[in-house]
Amino acid sequence: MSQPFAKLPAWADYGLLPLINLIVAFFVAGLVVLLVGESPLDAAVLMVKGAFGSGDGVGYTLYYATNFIFTGLCVAVAFHCGLFNIGGEGQAYIGGLGVALVGLGLGGVLPWWINFPLAIIASAVVGGLWALIPAWLQAKRGSHVVITTIMFNFIAASIMVYLLVGYLKAGGTQAPETRVFGEGGQLPGLGWLLGLVGLNMRSAPLNVSFLLALVSAFLVWVLIWRTKLGYEIRTMGYSPKAARYAGIKEVRIIVITMMISGALAGMMALNPIMGAQHRVQLDFVAGAGFVGIAVALMGRSHPAGIVLAAILFGMLYQGGAEIAFDMPNISRDMIVIIQGLVILFAGALEHMFRPTLLRILQRLARVKHQPTPAVATEGGQ
Amino acid sequence: MAEPAIELVGIDKRFGAVHANRDIHLRVEKGTIHGIIGENGAGKSTLMSILYGFYQADNGEIHINGSQAKITDPNAAIALGIGMVHQHFMLVENFTVLENVMLGVEGAPLLKRGIAKARAELKRLEQEYELDVDPDALIEELPVGLQQRVEILKALYRGAEILVLDEPTGVLTPPEADHLFRILEQLKAQGKTIVLITHKLREIMAVTDNVSVMRQGSMVATRKTSETTVEELAELMVGRRVLLRVQKGEANPGEVKLSVENLTVRDSRGVVMVDNASFTVRAGEIVGIAGVAGNGQSQLIETVAGIRTAVSGRVLLDGQVIDITGAADPGELRDRGLAHVPEDRHHMGLVLAFEEYENSILGYHDDPLYLNGPFLDIDAIKADARKKIEKYDIRPSDPRLKTANFSGGNQQKIVLAREIERDPGVLIIGQPTRGVDVGAIEFIHKRIIEMRDAGKAVLLVSVELDEIRSLSDRILVMFAGRIVGERDAEASEGELGLLMAGVENQEAAE
Numbered sequence: 050m051s052q053p054f055a056k057l058p059a060w061a062d063y064g065l066l067p068l069i070n071l072i073v074a075f076f077v078a079g080l081v082v083l084l085v086g087e088s089p090l091d092a093a094v095l096m097v098k099g100a101f102g103s104g105d106g107v108g109y110t111l112y113y114a115t116n117f118i119f120t121g122l123c124v125a126v127a128f129h130c131g132l133f134n135i136g137g138e139g140q141a142y143i144g145g146l147g148v149a150l151v152g153l154g155l156g157g158v159l160p161w162w163i164n165f166p167l168a169i170i171a172s173a174v175v176g177g178l179w180a181l182i183p184a185w186l187q188a189k190r191g192s193h194v195v196i197t198t199i200m201f202n203f204i205a206a207s208i209m210v211y212l213l214v215g216y217l218k219a220g221g222t223q224a225p226e227t228r229v230f231g232e233g234g235q236l237p238g239l240g241w242l243l244g245l246v247g248l249n250m251r252s253a254p255l256n257v258s259f260l261l262a263l264v265s266a267f268l269v270w271v272l273i274w275r276t277k278l279g280y281e282i283r284t285m286g287y288s289p290k291a292a293r294y295a296g297i298k299e300v301r302i303i304v305i306t307m308m309i310s311g312a313l314a315g316m317m318a319l320n321p322i323m324g325a326q327h328r329v330q331l332d333f334v335a336g337a338g339f340v341g342i343a344v345a346l347m348g349r350s351h352p353a354g355i356v357l358a359a360i361l362f363g364m365l366y367q368g369g370a371e372i373a374f375d376m377p378n379i380s381r382d383m384i385v386i387i388q389g390l391v392i393l394f395a396g397a398l399e400h401m402f403r404p405t406l407l408r409i410l411q412r413l414a415r416v417k418h419q420p421t422p423a424v425a426t427e428g429g430q
Numbered sequence: 431m432a433e434p435a436i437e438l439v440g441i442d443k444r445f446g447a448v449h450a451n452r453d454i455h456l457r458v459e460k461g462t463i464h465g466i467i468g469e470n471g472a473g474k475s476t477l478m479s480i481l482y483g484f485y486q487a488d489n490g491e492i493h494i495n496g497s498q499a500k501i502t503d504p505n506a507a508i509a510l511g512i513g514m515v516h517q518h519f520m521l522v523e524n525f526t527v528l529e530n531v532m533l534g535v536e537g538a539p540l541l542k543r544g545i546a547k548a549r550a551e552l553k554r555l556e557q558e559y560e561l562d563v564d565p566d567a568l569i570e571e572l573p574v575g576l577q578q579r580v581e582i583l584k585a586l587y588r589g590a591e592i593l594v595l596d597e598p599t600g601v602l603t604p605p606e607a608d609h610l611f612r613i614l615e616q617l618k619a620q621g622k623t624i625v626l627i628t629h630k631l632r633e634i635m636a637v638t639d640n641v642s643v644m645r646q647g648s649m650v651a652t653r654k655t656s657e658t659t660v661e662e663l664a665e666l667m668v669g670r671r672v673l674l675r676v677q678k679g680e681a682n683p684g685e686v687k688l689s690v691e692n693l694t695v696r697d698s699r700g701v702v703m704v705d706n707a708s709f710t711v712r713a714g715e716i717v718g719i720a721g722v723a724g725n726g727q728s729q730l731i732e733t734v735a736g737i738r739t740a741v742s743g744r745v746l747l748d749g750q751v752i753d754i755t756g757a758a759d760p761g762e763l764r765d766r767g768l769a770h771v772p773e774d775r776h777h778m779g780l781v782l783a784f785e786e787y788e789n790s791i792l793g794y795h796d797d798p799l800y801l802n803g804p805f806l807d808i809d810a811i812k813a814d815a816r817k818k819i820e821k822y823d824i825r826p827s828d829p830r831l832k833t834a835n836f837s838g839g840n841q842q843k844i845v846l847a848r849e850i851e852r853d854p855g856v857l858i859i860g861q862p863t864r865g866v867d868v869g870a871i872e873f874i875h876k877r878i879i880e881m882r883d884a885g886k887a888v889l890l891v892s893v894e895l896d897e898i899r900s901l902s903d904r905i906l907v908m909f910a911g912r913i914v915g916e917r918d919a920e921a922s923e924g925e926l927g928l929l930m931a932g933v934e935n936q937e938a939a940e
Binding site: 275 | 444445735736737759760762764770772774777779780781783784788793795796801804806808
C-alpha cells in the first residue's frame with residue numbers, strides 16, 4: 050500500500066512550527082514562575098532586558114551563543130551522516146588541550162593573530178582525534194557512536210582533571226587550572242563591533258571566536274550542500290544502502306564526518322579559554338556540548354538555523370542569570386528548568402503540534418480551493 | 431435486487447494538495463468478487479484504507495449491507511464483518527498459525543479455553559473452505575502462499591463476511607495464485623463478498639464478476655467482467671490507448687559480455703542464497719531471470735553489481751575478472767561499463783529525500799563533468815538533469831523537486847535515465863516495472879529493448895513472469911538459489927511456473 054504523502058509547506062515547517070514550540074515552552078515556563086510566586090511577565094521582561102538591554106548583555110549573549118554555534122554545528126554535521134554524536138562535550142573539553150598547547154607554549158612569544166590560527170588548528174586536530182576512536186569503532190566494529198561518544202565524555206573529563214591537577218596546574222596555587230596565558234594567547238574582544246551599533250561593551254567576554262563561529266557555520270553549509278564530500282555524507286545519512294550502491298566507502302565517510310564533527314566541537318574551546326579566561330579551567334565546557342544537541346535539533350541541522358538557535362540559547366543563559374540575580378525566589382536551578390522546557394518542546398516534542406498544524410492548514414487550503422462542497426452528481430456506473 | 435454488501439457514496443479524501451479520492455461511488459454486490467484496478471497512486475489503497483478505518487473520509491458515506499456505517503478504526507470495520515488481507519502480511523513470524531489467528535481475540539486472560547475454541551473453529555473453517563494449514567506450524571517455516579492463507583483464516587475467524595485483498599498475488603507463483611483463486615471462488619460460493627485490488631489485468635479477467643477502474647483519484651468506470659476486455663480496462667486505467675504487447679525484433683547476440691561461473695553467495699547469517707550459479711549474457715540479448723521473490727535473484731544481481739561479496743565463483747566482465755570476494759566496488763564497475771538499476775529503488779537506487787537533480791548523479795558523482803575540484807558543479811548537474819528529464823519525459827519536469835514527490839514510474843525513469851544515458855556495455859536491471867504505472871511500463875520496456883538492439887548485454891530480473899516472457903531472449907529460472915533451468919522465449923507459462931515452484935524436469939515430465 051502506498052502511503053499518501055502529506056507535509057507542511059516550508060515556511061510553516063521552518064518558521065511557524067518552531068515558533069509555536071517556543072511559545073508553548075515559554076508559556077509552561079511562565080506557569081512555573083507563577084508557581085514560585087513571581088510574575089512571569091516581569092521575568093520575561095528581565096530576561097529580554099538582561100540579554101539584549103545593554104552592551105554587556107548583548108556581549109554575554111553572543112559569547113554564550115559562540116559556544117553553542119560550535120557544538121551545534123558539531124552535532125549537525127554528524128546528523129547529516131546519520132550519526133548521533135553526543136560526544137561534543139568531551140571533544141570540546143579535550144580540544145582545550147590543543148588551545149593550551151598554543152596558549153602556554155607560544156602565548157608569550159608570538160602575537161595573537163599568529164597564535165589564533167595555530168590554536169584553531171590545534172584544537173580542531175585534538176577534538177577530531179578524540180572523535181576518531183568512536184568513529185573507527187562504529188565504522189569497523191559496529192559499536193554504536195551514541196554509546197561510545199557518551200563514554201568518551203567521561204574519559205575526557207577524567208583525563209582533563211588528571212592533567213589539570215597533576216601536570217598543567219600553575220605552581221604555588223590550589224586551583225586546578227593552568228597559569229594565565231601570555232599576551233599573545235589572548236584573543237581581542239569585539240567591543241568595537243558592538244560599538245558600531247551604538248552599544249557599549251565593558252566587561253563581557255565576547256571575542257573574535259564569535260566571528261570564527263560564523264565563518265565555520267558558512268563553511269559547514271558549503272561542505273554539506275556544495276561539495277562532493279557533503280553529497281556523500283548526505284547520501285550515507287539518508288540511505289546507507291544507496292551509498293553502498295553508489296560506491297561510497299562507508300568506513301571512510303563515517304571516519305571523516307566524525308572527525309569534522311569532533312574538530313568543530315574542539316574549536317569551541319577557543320572561546321572560553323583563549324577568548325575569555327586566558328587559561329584552562331576545570332569544566333570550562335559547562336554543558337555546552339549537550340546544549341549543542343538541542344541547538345542542532347532546533348536549527349534543523351542547518352547552519353543558519355543553528356546560529357539563530359544558538360543565539361536563543363545564549364539569551365536564555367545570559368537573561369536567565371539576570372533573572373536569578375534580580376528575583377530572589379528564582380534560583381539558578383530555575384533557569385535550568387526553563388532551558389529544559391525549551392529543549393523539551395523545541396527538541397524532543399518537536400513534532401507534537403505537527404499533525405494539528407497540518408490539519409488546520411489543510412482545512413484553510415480546502416476552504417480557499419473549494420468555496421462550496423462538491424455535490425455528488427456522477428456515479429461510477 | 432438485494433442490498434449491496436458495500437456501497438460507497440461520494441467518498442472524498444484529500445491529503446494536503448493531493449486529492450486522493452474524488453467523489454467515489456462504488457457498489458459491491460453481495461456474494462460477488464469485485465475487482466478494483468488502477469495505476470499506482472490512483473487512490474485504490476486510500477479508498478480501501480477508508481473502508482477499513484485507517485483514514486476517515488472528508489466527505490461521503492459508507493453503507494454496509496444497506497445501513498450507514500461509521501468506520502472510525504479497524505476494530506469498527508471488523509465488527510461490521512470486513513476483513514483485510516494486506517499486501518505485506520501482518521503476522522508474528524515466531525508464533526504458530528493458531529496463535530496468529532487468535533491474536534487480539536484471545537477471549538480471556540488465560541489462554542487455555544481460547545486455544546481450544548480457536549482450534550475447533552479453525553478446523554471448521556479449514557473444512558468449509560479447503561483452507562488447510564497445520565495449526566501448530568510456525569509462520570516463519572511456512573511458504574508465502576500458506577502465510578497468505580493464514581491471513582485469510584484470520585479474517586474469517588473474526589467473522590468477516592467481506593474480504594478485501596490488496597495485491598494478493600504479488601508474492602505467489604502462478605500455481606499458488608491459481609490455488610488462491612480457487613479459494614476465493616469457494617468463499618464466494620459460501621456467500622462471502624470479495625474485493626480484489628490488483629494491477630494485473632489478467633487476474634481481473636480470470637476471477638472477478640465486476641470490475642471498477644480508478645484513475646487519478648476518481649472512479650472512472652465499473653464494468654461486468656464478462657462484458658469488457660483487457661484492452662478496454664488498460665485504456666480506462668491510463669486514459670489513452672496502451673500497447674500491451676511488447677514489440678521487438680529478432681535478437682542478434684554477439685560476443686559474451688558478462689560471464690558468471692559457479693557463483694555462490696551467502697547472506698549475513700551464512701545461509702546459501704545463490705548456489706553454484708553459472709550463465710552468460712551476450713551483447714545484443716536480454717537474459718531474463720524468472721523466479722518467485724526471495725529465491726536468490728536479488729543476491730545474484732547485487733553480487734554481480736559489486737554490492738555484495740561472494741563466497742566462491744568468478745564473474746567476468748568483458749573477459750576481465752571482477753573481484754567479488756572482498757573489495758568489489760560498484761564505482762569501479764561503473765567505470766568498466768556495468769550499469770545497475772537496482773530492485774529497491776526507494777532505498778538503493780535513489781535517495782528519496784534528495785532533490786531530483788541530486789539523484790541524477792548518484793554513483794556518477796565522481797565524474798569530473800559534475801565537479802569543480804572538490805565542489806559540486808550545481809549548474810552542470812542541473813543542466814544534465816534537465817536533459818534527461820526531457821528525454822525520458824519525467825514528470826513533473828522540475829529538477830529541484832524532492833524525489834519522494836515523484837510517482838513510482840517517474841522515479842524509475844530517473845534511475846533508468848541515469849544508468850542508460852551513460853551508455854554502458856552491460857545493463858543489470860531488477861524489477862524494472864515494480865510499482866510502476868501502465869503508461870510508464872510501456873516506455874521502460876521500449877528502452878530496455880532499445881538497449882538490446884544497440885548491442886548491449888541486458889540481464890533482467892523480475893518476479894512478473896509476463897514481463898520476463900515478453901522481454902527476454904533467453905529465460906533462466908531460479909529456485910532456492912539455484913538456476914534450475916534455461917528456456918527460450920517461447921517457453922510456456924505453465925512450464926516456467928513449474929520450474930519456479932521447484933519442480934524439476936524429470937518430475938515435470940511424469
